[in-house]
Amino acid sequence: MRTIQTATRIATALCLLALAARAEENVVMNIPPGDYAKKLGNNWLADPDGKRHSRQEIKGKVVVAIFSAPTMSQGSNQKKWANLLADDPATKVPDTVALFLIEDMSQAGWFKGVAKEEMKKDFTEDSRPFLLMDETGAVFKRFGVGKNRTEVLIYDKTGALRDVETDLSDTSVTVQRIKAITTKLLAE
Numbered sequence: 001m002r003t004i005q006t007a008t009r010i011a012t013a014l015c016l017l018a019l020a021a022r023a024e025e026n027v028v029m030n031i032p033p034g035d036y037a038k039k040l041g042n043n044w045l046a047d048p049d050g051k052r053h054s055r056q057e058i059k060g061k062v063v064v065a066i067f068s069a070p071t072m073s074q075g076s077n078q079k080k081w082a083n084l085l086a087d088d089p090a091t092k093v094p095d096t097v098a099l100f101l102i103e104d105m106s107q108a109g110w111f112k113g114v115a116k117e118e119m120k121k122d123f124t125e126d127s128r129p130f131l132l133m134d135e136t137g138a139v140f141k142r143f144g145v146g147k148n149r150t151e152v153l154i155y156d157k158t159g160a161l162r163d164v165e166t167d168l169s170d171t172s173v174t175v176q177r178i179k180a181i182t183t184k185l186l187a188e
Contacts, residue, residue, distance in 0.1 A: 069107035070115035106137035
């Protein structure tokens with residue numbers, strides 16, 4: 001009886017792995033209408049310690065960027081997606097993917113000072129996702145991300161935009177898509 005149960009579990013696991021592999025092969029990347037930045041530029045953004053960072057630091061890497069704002073409406077979204085893509089073993093993207101959380105500080109309102117202090121307290125050079133701050137909202141505008149939204153943009157190793165996740169309401173579907181897309185891009 002145990003042998004049959006073990007064989008059934010193994011067969012089920014193999015079927016799930018095959019389905020996951022097929023999903024990665026067949027994933028359709030999506031760039032919705034809008035003014036999304038088609039290429040990563042040479043934008044400079046500061047981390048919470050004030051150190052400036054550029055595209056050159058991640059050249060040749062697949063990039064997943066979570067764009068959000070430290071506001072009441074987006075705070076829980078950004079924390080959820082940062083945890084899902086960076087920390088949760090079942091859902092995180094590979095460590096070879098450059099993962100960023102880009103905060104539009106211009107949307108923070110009177111939370112700005114408190115938000116900055118919290119970010120500084122939690123930030124380290126090894127933070128994942130790596131936190132970058134857009135003080136004026138200009139970078140959000142250049143990347144085509146609207147106000148009061150959390151969106152995930154995925155760029156390939158050449159810095160070309162390959163996917164934009166705007167509807168983050170179905171967590172499991174979106175996580176599966178992001179994982180499949182990053183796996184496919186890493187293999188290119």
